[in-house]
Amino acid sequence: MDDGPAPLPAPSARALLVTVLGELVYPYEGPVWTAALIEVMRGLGVEEHAARQAIARGSAAGWIEAERHGRSARWTLADRGRRLIEDGMRRSAAFVEEPEPWDGRWLVLLVTVPQQQRAMRKRLYGALTWMGLGNPTPGVWLSPHAEAVDEARETVAELGLEASTLSFVGPVAGIGLSEDEIVRSAWDLEELGARYRALIDRYGDVDPAPGDEMLFTHIELLNALQRFLRLDPRLPVALLPDWVGREGGELFRSRRAAWSAPARARFREIAEAAGPG
Template sequence: MTDDRRAPIAAAPPPRQPPLPPPSARSMLLTVVGELVPDEPGGVRTNALLPVFARLGIEDHACRQLLARSTRAGWLFRVRDGRAVRWALDARGQALVDEGVRRVKAFLNDDRRWDGRWLVLNVNVPEERRTIRKRLYGGLGWLGFGNPTVGVWITPHTERAADLTQLISLLELEQTSVAVTGRTVDLGLSEAELVARAWDLTDLDAAYRRFLEQDAEDPGPQTPDEVLTAYLELLNLQQRFMRLDPQLPATLQPEWVGREAAAVFRARRAAWAGPAHQRFREIVEETAPPARRRSPSS
C-alpha cells in the first residue's frame, strides 16, 4: 500500500496592501505635468510624455484623452510644433503648481511650532444649496479643517485665512459664514478633546505605518527609468497623504507618525529628484525630431 500523503503546499503570501487606494489617472496627470512640464519652458511634446505615463500604468489613448481634457479644465494649453503638439501650463495649472509647492514645503517642514491660535469657521449651507456641501467639505479638508461640532470647523493653520476666504467666496456662502482667529478659553471642550472630535486619524495612522513598513522593505529603484517612475509615484503618494493629514502642531499631536513619514519623503525626494529630472530631459531629447536633437559636442 502506497503512502499518498503529500506535504502541504504553502499558501502564497497575500498581496501587500498599498498605503492608500490607487491614484486616479487624473491625479497622476496633475503630478506629472506639475513636476515635469515646468522643466521645459516651451512645453513638452506628447511623445515625451507618453512613455512616462506608460510606466505609470496609463496607456497612450488614455493619456491623450487626459491631456485633451486638461486643456478644457484650464490646467494645460497646447501649442502646435509642426505636426506635433507641445503642452505647457495654463494659468490655472500654474496656480495649482504654485499652491502645491507651498503646501509641500509646509508638509515636509518638521518645524511645526504653534502660537496657540485657531482659525474657526461657522458656516451654514442653506437647504436649497445642499448640493455644494461636498465641495465645501472637500475644500475645508484640503485646508486642514476639522469638524468638532455641527456647523463649526477649526484649524490651527491661521495662515490659511485667505484661502478660506477664497473658498467661501467661490461657493457664495459669505452671507451664512463667519470666521475668527483666537485662543481657546477655559470653557467647554479642551484642546485635546477638540482634536479628538474634529479629526478621526485612525485610518491615516495605519496608512502611514504601512508606507513606512513597505519603504523599509523596498530595495529601491535601480535603473534611470525606475528612478523616474518611483519618484513620480512617491510625489503622488505624498500629495494624497497631504490631502488627508491636517498637519497638526506637535503641541496638539506629539507622537504623530506622519512626521516620521514626512522625513522619509524628504529623504527619498532628495535622493531621486536629480536623477529623475535628468532622465526626463533625456527622454525629451530622445523623442525630439532628429533635426532638433543636440549634437554630442553641443
C-alpha cells in the same frame, strides 16, 4: 517595488498627470510631445487610452496648451496650470517642513449652508478640507493653523457665504470638548496613521536603480505626497506628540532630495528623444 499594502488607493490617471506636470514638465521649460507624456504615464501603470484621455482633460481644464504639428501636439503649461502647480509646490514645501511651535490659537469658522444647496456644500467642504480644516461638529470647521485666516476669508468670499459665516481666532475656553476631543472628532487620524505606516513600509527601504525605475518610483511617491496633503491637517506637536505622519514627512523630504534631480534628468532624455505622438 514590492506588493505590500498600498498607502492609498491607486491614483487616477488625472492625479498622476498633475504630478508629472508639476515635477517634470514645469522645470523642463519647453514643449513636450504627447509621446513623452504617454511614455511616463505608461511607466506609472496608466494605459495609453487613459493617458490620452487625461491629457485631453488637462487641456480642457486649462492646465496645458497644445502646439499642433499635423495630427500630433507638443504641450506647454498654461497660466492656470502654472498657478495650480505653484500653489501645490508651496503647500508641499510647507507640509514637509518641521512644525513651528504652536501658540495655542485656533481658527474657527461657523458656516451655514442650506441643505438644498448640495453643490455649494460640496465645494465648501472640499475647499476647507484641502486647507486642512477639520469638522468636529455640524457647521463648525477649525484648524490650529491660525495663519490660514486669509485663505479661509478668500474661500468664503469666493463662494458668496460671508452672510452666513462667523469666524474666530483664539484659544479654547475650556467649555465643552477638550482639545484632545476636538482633534479626535475633527479628523480621522486612525485611518490616516495606518496609511502613513503602509507608506513607510513600502518606500522606507526602497533604493531604485537610476533611470526609469528611479523616475517612476519618484513620481509614485510624490503623487502620494500630494494626496496626503489633502488628508493630513499637520497638527502641532502639542496636540499630537507621537504622530507617525512626521516620519512620513521626513521620508518625503529625504527621498525628494535624493531622487528629484536624477528623475528629472531621465525625463529630459525621454522628452528629447520623443517624436510626434
